[in-house]
Amino acid sequence: MALQYTPYTAPVFVSAVVGLAVAAFALQHRERPGAAPLAIFLLAASCWSFAEGMNLAAATLGPKIFWTRAEIAVSAVVPLAWLALVLEYTGNDEFLTRRTLGLLLVEPALLLGVLWFEPSLVQAGATLDTSGPFAVIDATLGPVYFGHLIYSYLLVLIGGGLLLRVILFAEGVYRTQSTALLIAMFLPLVGNVLYVFESLPKGVDPTNVGFLLSGVIVAGTILRGQLLEVVPVARHLARDEILENMDDRVIVLDDNHRVADVNPSAAALLDCSENTAIGRPIEAVLPPVADLLAAGDGPHLQTDLSLNRDDGVHHFSVRISPLNRAAGSVVGTLISLRDVTDERQQRQRLDVLNRLLRHNLRNEMNVVAGNAELVQRRLDDAELSDRLERIEETALGITEQSDKVGRISRTFDDDAAPTVDLADTIHTEVRDARDRYPRAEFTVELPRGLDACVDPGVAIALEELLANAVEHNDGNPEVTVAVRTDEGFVVVEIRDNGPGIEPHELDVLDEGEETALQHGSGVGLWVVYWTIEQFGGHLEFSNGERGCTVAAVLPDASADEESRADRIAEVAGVGDWFDPTETTSSADD
Secondary structure, eight states: OOBOOOTTHHHHHHHHHHHHHHHHHHHHTTTSTTHHHHHHHHHHHHHHHHHHHHHHHBOSHHHHHHHHHHHHHHHTHHHHHHHHHHHHHTTOGGGOOHHHHHHHTHHHHHHHHHHHHOGGGTEEEEEEEOSSSSOEEEEEEOHHHHHHHHHHHHHHHHHHHHHHHHHHHOOTHHHHHHHHHHHHHHHHHHHHHHHHTTOSOTTOOTHHHHHHHHHHHHHHHHHHSOTTTSOHHHHHHHHHHHHHHOSSEEEEEETTSBEEEEOHHHHHHHTSOHHHHTTSBHHHHOHHHHHHHHHOSSSOEEEEEEEEETTEEEEEEEEEEEEEOTTSOEEEEEEEEEEOHHHHHHHHHHHHHHHIIIIIIHHHHHHHHHHHHHHHHHOOOHHHHHHHHHHHHHHHHHHHHHHHHHHHHHHHHOTTOOOEEHHHHHHHHHHHHHHHOTTSEEEEEOOTTOOOEEOTTHHHHHHHHHHHHHHTOSSOOEEEEEEEEOSSEEEEEEEEOSOOOOHHHHHHHHHTSOOSSSOOSSSHHHHHHHHHHHTTOEEEEEEETTEEEEEEEEEOTTSOHHHHHHHHHHHHTSOOSBOGGGOOOTTTO
16 A cells, blocks of 8 residues: 655544553443443544544555545444443433434444445545645545434534533532533534535544544543542432432422422422422412512521421421522522421420429429428427438429429520620639538639630539539538630539549430430439530540549630631540549549
8 A cells, every 4th residue: 555644644643542542541440430431432533543544644545435434434433432421421321221322323323334335325436636745535425424424413412511511510520520521522523523514625634633632631631630530420329319218308499480300208298290290380389388489588598387288287397598500690499398297296295394394393392392391390200200301302302403404494495695704604603602512612723814705504514513523522522613725615624522423424424315224313414414515515524533523625605716616626526425444433532
């Protein structure tokens, strides 16, 4: 075969080599979504470039006709592989069924048949044009060729549309990957359009140079853009799986407040199928939600809603938020409804039981204690008097625990309570403790110029901890309250010289529940635990040779919010409920 040199031959062969290298790398990761069709796409593009290089190198008509037909045959694979790549990459591979692939392969099969049996319908009147600097083939393109062009361009445009959708709605690495893939395909597409419609000198086909640039772009995206490692199909499938199986009712509206999508739970709420609901105005399928949208003050809304159902009234927590494109424009509305009927009923039952404990039981125990005291005054029997005194003490103890529960409930219910100065709170609680327990010695150690604000519930926790340090010490109680600061947090330590806290008391808190075989002796530690945890703090306990130390790590409301947020993960992980290695038994103390 006679050969010739052209300035375009080397770039075309380089394009084939680059495509083969990237295809080989993609095949090594063929288990990743899009890797296999990417490899086929690049392999077909490389074969196309190789055939074009041989076409340019040939100086006679026969070889040029052969390699031209080889290019046309290979060109039937490129758009198909491209579309399969995009479908897998974007998570739409459910369309790649055997039936769909069979239909898509009809056109390439017909093209190959015509090339073999009736090539004139593809390319006719081929001659060798030697008028330029190098010999090129000159032929008339037939109707089958133009039909093949339209089919190929259509497949490329469909894939481009899917990638454009990812670019518009996604952000970060997904947008970068999709943009790179879109450019990688449209560079050779533009070159092919210019060549087919003779916008360039004869013999100059930039399609294959476009494939060279495509290979470089895809290679760079693989190495720097995490292509084949992070693909939107995973997020797409995960979102679909969550949406389909979650108990929350989810409704997606378009910008005209028509139903664009619903999950099965929402379809059950609407009393219609998903297909029936889609396309209908929200006011037609769920008027109460339409009223919420009409009355909403802004794009975000969270409220409660009650709906009458066949099995009674159901209460929902409703969250409405806009759906934004990556560019920021609003394209729809997301509505989620969480059924809180059971939670609401449980809360109502707990409120009733709480009132029973706080009011009814408390009043009854006061009656018991009062009558026991009256009877005790009239008895001469010392033994019976002791028993009545025991009854009175028990009744008063139950009343006191009821008061504690009442105080902690009121604290939890008061969400808008202002913060209080920590130093003032400590001084107030220690002063009250000195009045209640004159036999105990209290010491306060505060850093100079302490300026920290905390939740007012801290007063309840401090009162309990001070009382616990004294009441469980049969000797001469010595209690120290010390404070240290820690970047957005303050640590309040209550140290005593008592016997320490029994491990089983702390085990109950660590487990988070009481059982018949393991329970605390009262509600005191629960009150402290609930109070501190309520506003984002945590507790640390340690028993030593000289007593027990309880450290309450508290958020400082007056500190810089960003600094506190930076430290919360680190500080929250410090310490455990109880460290047995630091424990000594009551007998040893």
